[in-house]
Amino acid sequence: MSPMVGALSLLLVILAGLAVLPFFGSGYVVSFSIQVFMWMALAGSWNLISGFTGYVSFGHVAFFGVGAYTGALLITKAGWHWLLAGLAGSLPAAALALVIGYPCLRLKGPYFAIAMLGLNEVVRALVSYFEGFTGGGSGVSLPPILSIVPVYYAMGAVAMAVTLLTYRIITCQFGLRLLSIREDEMAAEVMGINTARLKLYAFLLSAVFPGIVGGFYAWYASHVEPLSVFPLLTTITMIIMCLFGGKGTVFGPVLGAGLLSVFQELVWARFLFVHQAIFGALIVGVVLLMPRGILGVLQERYRLPRTI
């Protein structure tokens, strides 16, 4: 029981440290932490559908973007408080996931990935098209944000919620069943598991949090436009972070998002022009050398439980 207690204490110390960080850290540190939390929530959400069921979503940023626009419009046009507007970002994201997931989760392998890629392009095009409502290509500008500290806590809470939910899922039969879909969907189906419904549940959960993160992001960035909230690179980044840390684990996306954010920041500061190349090389290395990710490798080597 003692390694468990140790891990738990470490976790509590980290959490306590993060809770008081805004009182001591500089604006840069707080702002950087917001981004890390954002990536943790996004990578963790992607993990819920793709890490667990193996259905690789290449359009996950669509939920983020839809949430961002929802937040931005509710704040500017309806005068909502940013916290409520951000949380409301989850609703259209969930609705979109339902409408798209129902037909598309029947597609297998690369076909699902491509359909999701298409989804993001369609949503981005629609947002650009309805200019009167969304501001078209120039987007929506929000009132300037006075303090980013509340956003720090809000974003941190979402990252924590995703991680807790992942833990909850992995420790119940729903999680095992999602994993069985990844392992062998037909065998799961023949054993009486309603794979279509479970995939849809996982997909809905994986869309809700990017919607909220998007809503908070709109407030934090003070501006949303199609190119800034629907970039393919955001989807790719969440995928890489999740794979790097360990897909299908609880803390894999947290670790991946944390390490890669720091890495990116360091490299970016030192090698402005080649940082993308270095980042790309890292990705190739991870996929080739440890496709299970850091925690996946540790899990197998040291027989750690699934709940890491």
Added chain:
Amino acid sequence: MPDASILDIRDVTKRFGGVTAVNRCSLALTPGKIYGLIGPNGSGKTTLFNCVTGIEPRDEGEIRFKGERIDGLKPHQVARRGIGRTFQIIRVFPELTALENLLVVTREPFETARRKAQELLKFVTLERLQHEYAGNLSYGQQKLLEFIRVLMTDPELILLDEPAAGVNRTLLNELLAAIARLRDQGKTILIVEHDMKVVMGLCEAVFVLDYGEKIAEGPPGVIQTDERVIEAYFGR
């Protein structure tokens, strides 16, 4: 007596493009017996299994389980009615542990399921490997795991696709004893098997398929001497 059958397959046809994999095939299984389904490679045995379990919807004909139509149901719906199956090529969940492979399919409360899973693992002497990833087990062990996974849901009808292939003799005898015990508990079992010793020793009746058609049925002793069966296997 159609109502006395637990599984009643009537005039089922399944085509893949121009190939008729199963051709107007009819068979009826009486509860509590072990049946064999044999035939040369490509004769439609596995396709017939797939039609029954809903993986490949039949094109024509009717399939009834305990008197109710099950053709047209999804695989998980068929499974929940009480039909379990194993696959010719092993389909355990490789990155779940042996124990998780069993727990994932249960519809019982967790503690009951865990006890049952552990009994089943002991039964096939895999209890020491319960926390090992299924993918790390040997071929024979995976085969056994797949077999006990079917038993987790307690199906009334069990379809086994070549259960003996790749299992060593000692384990095989235990496996055959287990299948016989299931029959004694009132389960109905349909086995696709190439090992004639297994078929002859275990099955009370045998169906023979050739080019998707049922060419013979009857007790194993009679089937062995049937001219059409000999022809199908060895040529004229």
